[in-house]
Amino acid sequence: MGDACKYAVVTGANKGIGFETIKQLANSGVTVVLTARDEKRGTEATSLLNEQGFSNVVFHQLDVQDAQSIESLAKFVQTQYGRLDILVNNAGASGMVPDEDVLRAINMDLVDWLPGRKTFDDIRVVMKTTYESAKLCLDTNYHGVENVTEVLLPLLQNSPSPRIVNVSSRRGALNISKTIILRMPNEERRKELGDIENLTEYKIDEILQNFLHDLKQDSLEVNGWQMMLPAYSISKLSLNAYTRVLARKYLKMCINCVHPGISDCSLSLFCALLPDGGPTGCYFDRTVVFEF
Ligand SMILES: NC(=O)c1ccc[n+]([C@@H]2O[C@H](COP(=O)([O-])OP(=O)(O)OC[C@H]3O[C@@H](n4cnc5c(N)ncnc54)[C@H](OP(=O)(O)O)[C@@H]3O)[C@@H](O)[C@H]2O)c1
Numbered sequence: 001m002g003d004a005c006k007y008a009v010v011t012g013a014n015k016g017i018g019f020e021t022i023k024q025l026a027n028s029g030v031t032v033v034l035t036a037r038d039e040k041r042g043t044e045a046t047s048l049l050n051e052q053g054f055s056n057v058v059f060h061q062l063d064v065q066d067a068q069s070i071e072s073l074a075k076f077v078q079t080q081y082g083r084l085d086i087l088v089n090n091a092g093a094s095g096m097v098p099d100e101d102v103l104r105a106i107n108m109d110l111v112d113w114l115p116g117r118k119t120f121d122d123i124r125v126v127m128k129t130t131y132e133s134a135k136l137c138l139d140t141n142y143h144g145v146e147n148v149t150e151v152l153l154p155l156l157q158n159s160p161s162p163r164i165v166n167v168s169s170r171r172g173a174l175n176i177s178k179t180i181i182l183r184m185p186n187e188e189r190r191k192e193l194g195d196i197e198n199l200t201e202y203k204i205d206e207i208l209q210n211f212l213h214d215l216k217q218d219s220l221e222v223n224g225w226q227m228m229l230p231a232y233s234i235s236k237l238s239l240n241a242y243t244r245v246l247a248r249k250y251l252k253m254c255i256n257c258v259h260p261g262i263s264d265c266s267l268s269l270f271c272a273l274l275p276d277g278g279p280t281g282c283y284f285d286r287t288v289v290f291e292f
Pocket of ligand 1: 011012013014015016017018036037038041062063064065090091092093140144167168169170259260261
């Protein structure tokens with residue numbers, strides 16, 4: 001099968017890493033469905049690429065939290081292409097809201113808190129995790145990926161070389177603890193998430209339910225959850241765990257998760273275009289395969 005007849009879907013692709021991934025996939029000859037939850041933002045992004053000569057980019061609406069929207073995308077791919085070769089689960093939410101009282105108190109403008117401008121300690125003071133922001137984060141970064149993947153799996157199974165790329169984050173790595181902040185201070189939970197032989201989607205869901213429960217009770221720290229970007233961290237830890245569960249189940253696919261680096265999409269592309277027999281069930285920190 002030549003590249004020219006590969007079909008890909010990228011979620012949350014109207015901007016950022018998703019948009020760049022679309023551009024690079026299209027440039028490699030893949031026909032790409034640019035998806036976005038907002039019809040206007042999605043069509044504008046698609047038009048921009050079409051005007052740049054990428055006629056192999058088409059738009060379809062997709063809100064990863066909306067079952068009907070996912071079904072509609074699956075129908076579109078089934079009708080147009082009959083199969084899916086590459087799924088890039090990119091859409092993401094940060095799980096945080098700025099604490100405007102603190103910002104006002106320190107006389108700081110929100111734009112100064114854009115990613116990359118401040119240290120994590122600064123962020124911890126200014127950004128807060130509410131129950132609503134955490135739920136939105138888990139529903140997007142974890143359940144969204146789970147739901148989209150489940151519905152698109154039959155189409156991926158129609159492909160001779162299916163690839164799934166879950167765009168994760170270094171905050172989802174379990175074993176960086178020796179050098180920096182412990183990603184999951186609670187040892188039992190850390191072991192549970194790392195125990196690939198016995199891990200199931202049910203267990204991951206249970207861990208996420210416990211997280212939301214402890215957040216509601218204001219008992220995250222005492223129960224050993226990561227306190228730096230708590231919802232985002234557990235969403236990406238769970239995503240990495242899910243990637244391994246899937247890879248163990250679907251042996252003929254290449255299913256990996258990646259930490260893209262700060263705004264770098266080339267690794268998502270690398271994983272999307274892996275050759276047959278390439279790595280699966282791996283976590284890439286940029287170009288290096290890391291322990292989970
Ligand atoms: N940028 C980095 O440095 C970095 C580092 C590590 C990991 N990552 C990961 O890389 C991925 C992309 O990050 P980014 O920096 O490109 O983020 P971004 O610029 O904020 O883009 C996020 C995309 O996700 C979409 N989205 C959010 N909720 C959605 C939903 N329910 N359904 C469909 N789409 C939804 C957004 O749509 P709207 O425009 O409508 O909001 C947007 O298109 C994320 O998973 C992120 O966690 C990024």
